[in-house]
Amino acid sequence: MAQETHSDTLTAAALTLKDIARQAGVSLATVDRVLHNRPGVRPDTVRRVREAIERNSFQPHVAAAELARGRARRFAFVMPSGPNPFMQQIQAYLGEMSAWLAARRLNVEMIATDVFDPSVLAASLEALSGDYDGVAVVALDHPGVRAAINDLVDAGTKVVTLVSDVPSSRRHHYVGIDNIAAGRTAGALVGRLVGGRAGKVAIVAGSQGLRDHAERIFGFNQVMASEFPDLSVLPVLEGRDEDERSEQLLARLFGRHADIVGLYNVGAGTQGVANALSKAARETVVFVGHDVxxxxxxxxxxxxxxxxxxxxxxxxxxxAVRVLLALARGEPILREQEKIRIDIVMRDNLP
Amino acid sequence: MAQETHSDTLTAAALTLKDIARQAGVSLATVDRVLHNRPGVRPDTVRRVREAIERNSFQPHVAAAELARGRARRFAFVMPSGPNPFMQQIQAYLGEMSAWLAARRLNVEMIATDVFDPSVLAASLEALSGDYDGVAVVALDHPGVRAAINDLVDAGTKVVTLVSDVPSSRRHHYVGIDNIAAGRTAGALVGRLVGGRAGKVAIVAGSQGLRDHAERIFGFNQVMASEFPDLSVLPVLEGRDEDERSEQLLARLFGRHADIVGLYNVGAGTQGVANALSKAARETVVFVGHDVxxxxxxxxxxxxxxxxxxxxxxxxxxxAVRVLLALARGEPILREQEKIRIDIVMRDNLP
DNA sequence: GGTGTTTTGAGGTACGCAACTCATTTTGAG
DNA sequence: CTCAAAATGAGTTGCGTACCTCAAAACACC
Structure with a gap:
């Protein structure tokens, strides 16, 4: 009979701390001290214990650890106040997880604040100190905010930046996309979908002062310049993410340029952009924007x-929740899993 | 001082089974019987307990449950044998999770078999019965396979189909993309990227007998017919996912048609397709395929x-792992999270 | 050798639930 | 009303870890 089947195992050795203690020739208490970096263990003993852990690739049982620590974990999400659909979606998705969160005894609190005012945001962050095991924050990159984040980190709170990063801070993780790559992708799409026609391309952004918008525009221009010489990019319109303003600026632009073939909307104000397009009867303009x-x-x-x-x-x-939890537990982060992909959404792959 | 900040909590009431028992006016043992559908409880009592659980939206503490059950869980991944890069990737990603799996005392075994032979696959599945808590299988849609899956389900094993579904079986979940939508997306891309030129479009598939390939072709043709009347689709070439054969078939096609502007490669054999393109000097042909x-x-x-x-x-x-685990634990599945998205990958958003 | 300090061992308790036993109460059939 | 069966209560044990206390041992220093 032919051997049709081959099996291969990713087995977890079911060792416990007791086994490690025995192998290292010490007591459970000492292993515990080593594992939690508690003082009062000779360096040589620490080494022996560490070796035993390595040798058996021992992993503490997550469930047992979780149960033993007793108290629930508290996470805070610091998000922009006001009617921002993208943020509302994030909040809604957190709500969908409530059973998952409850089963793990995780408390997640949403804290709405004016994230665009650095001092207000910094104050909100400082106020959290000590009360939370983890904080996810949609942060402005500003010295005061950076300091507030670092203070949280120093106090032992795990911090992840969400959507918008503060790379100069010591935050533990950034959950969001690479905005330069997003801009490049937008550029490639506009360029390709224009289909060889020559002409001009318009850009509407909220503000070039926002880090993510600036990065997207940078990436967009990069691709335009290097790959689509037949397309010339017009100066960026700053619509402040408002519908009326975006529409007006764009209408004026259409009046001045008859040969606009592409349009990149970097931020919000989408309805205004669409209105301008339809009123100017520019249906053939390739229109690429952000967010579903x-x-x-x-x-x-x-x-x-x-x-x-x-x-x-x-x-x-x-x-964000998984990363905060993994950080709090001291587990490794599955980088591949937590990386936020840049999705291209067209009519036929609408989620 | 202005109230700049508003807070909102998704709190988990930290109730325990003991609290539920007290509220329902029964003992812990009875609650346990209800929770695990064990016999010996009057319907009326069951109702009272269920109500108490509902009323408090009680969630058993996952960690405690996991710890109490003692034995580790075993999952099996039944995958095609042979050098399939896509499957090797899946295996590699499982390897990256090994620490995660170990910390949860999960054992995952890879079982390589000839999934394209229904009787061999069915036999492999039957052989697993009883030994595993969960099985993920890349399955052929065939009556014998369907029966084997149903047998597993009846034996209490959780079953998910991976990549390729068997919708007629009673599998608990399908982890994979909607292949019709994938084909539609490919069609939209080819059509748009061709950029208004008229001409012919070639399709290379492994075999139209494979469910996923057939569905992709169906979706592709749908979009072509309805949205791109200037493009005509040539008969499907069956390259059997082999490089040489795909190249030969395609070379012959190029010889017969000078006006091919687009090409959709449904399965593998990608190197052969690329060779044919370069040898025929058809650089302007829009080429869309699958998988990174x-x-x-x-x-x-x-x-x-x-x-x-x-x-x-x-x-x-x-x-697949998360779904199997959630099924085994009786937790709800986060559908949104487990849904496999159709990613459009172009040069600038390569992962 | 004695002193004080550091290191280690031994042991316990608690976490919330699963799974079990055994005694007791309630119920329904005859 | 009797008796068996069904339903329920009360309790125990164990899962693997965190966290704690207290005593004993080892060590450093004078």
Whole structure:
């Protein structure tokens, strides 16, 4: 009979701390001291215990550790106040996880604040100190905010930045996309979808002062310059993420340029952009924007928008929670899993 | 002082079974019987206990339950034998999770078998009965396989189909993409990237007998017919996922048609397709294929391929494990999280 | 050798639940 | 009303770890 089947095991040796103690020739108490970096153990003994752990690739049983520590963990999500659909989605996805959170005795609190005012944000963060095991924050990159984040980290709180990073701080992790790559992707899409026509490309952003918007524009221009010489990029319109303003600026631009073939909307204000397009009867303009919301979904289906660059808010919400939990438990982070992908969404792969 | 901040809690009431027992006016043992559907409880009492659980939206503490059950869980992944890069990736990603698995006392075994032979696959599945808490299988849709899956389910084993579904079986979950939507997405990409030129579009598939390939072709043709009337689709070439055969078939096709503007490679054999393109000097042909491998990555960077439809093997591997675990624990599945997205990968958003 | 300090051992308790036993109460059939 | 069966209560044990106390041993120093 032919051997049709081959089996291969990823087995976990079911060792316990007691086994490690025996192998290292010490007591359970000493292993415990080593494991939690508690003082009162000779360096040589520490080494012996560590070796025993290594040798058996021992992993503490997560469930037992979780049960033994008793108290529940508290996480805070510091997010922008005001009617931001993207943030509302993140909040909604956290709500969908409530059973999952409850089963793990995790308390997640949403804290809405004015994240665009550095001093207010910094104060909000400072106020959290000591009360939480982990904090996820949509942060502005500003010295005061950076200091507040570092203070939290020093106090032992795990900190992840969400959507918008503060790379200069000592935050433990960033959950969000690479905005330069997102801009490059948008550029490639606009360039390719224009299909060889020559002409001009418009950019509408919230503000070039926002780190993520600036990075997206940078990436977009990079691709335009290097790969699509037939397309010339017009100066960036700053629509402040407001519909009316975006519409007005764009209408004026359409009036001045008859040969606009592409449009990149970096931030919000999507409805205004769509209005301007339809009033100017520029249906053939390739329109690429960000995020899948009720509005962009409709525009994609109608053919008004050609593609949306999306960063899956559900994934971001869950990744933030998982990363905070892994950090709090001292578990390794599955980088591949927690990396936020840049999704290209067109009509036929709408989620 | 202005109230700048608003807080909102997703709190887990930290109730225990003891609290539920007290509220329902029964003993712990009875609650336990209800919770695990054990016999010997009057319907009326069951109702009272259930109500107490509902009322408090009680969630058993996952860690405590896990610890109490004692024995580790065993999962089996039944995958194709042979050098399939996509499957090797899945296996590699499972390897990356080994610490995660070990910390949860999960044993995952890879079982390589000839999944394309229904009787062999069915026999492999039958052989697993009773030994595993969960099975993930790359399955062929065939009556024998369907019966084997149903037998496993009846024996209490949790079963998920991976990559390729058997919808007629009673498997608990399918982890993979919607292949019709994938084909539609490929069609939309080819159509859009061709950029208004008229001409013919070639399709290379492994075999139209494979469910996933057939579905992709179906979706592709759908979009072509309805949205791109200037493009006509040529008969499908069956390359059997082999490089040489795909290259030969394609070379002959190029010889007969000078006006091919697009090409959809449904399965593997990618190197052969690329060779045929380069030898025929058809650089302007829009080439869309599937999966991000070392090869397709290179072709995308070189500009030979224009886009790849990807189904993130890492996500599939992790989702399969998470789903099996949630099923085994009786936890709800986070559908949104476990849904495999159809990723459009172009040069600038290569992962 | 004695003193004080550091290191280690031994042991206990608690976490919340699963799974079990055994005694007791309730129920229903005859 | 009797008796068996069904339903329930009360209790125990153990899972593997965290965290704690207290005593004993080892060590350093004078």
């Amino acid at each position: 919301t009720a509005l962009t979904r409709r525009l994609l289906l109608q053919g008004v928008m050609d593609a949306a660059i999306s960063q899956n808010p559900g994934h971001e919400a869950r990744a | 491998t070392a090869l397709t990555r290179r072709l995308l960077l070189q500009g030979v391929m224009d886009a790849a439809i990807s189904q993130n093997p890492g996500h599939e591997a992790r989702a």
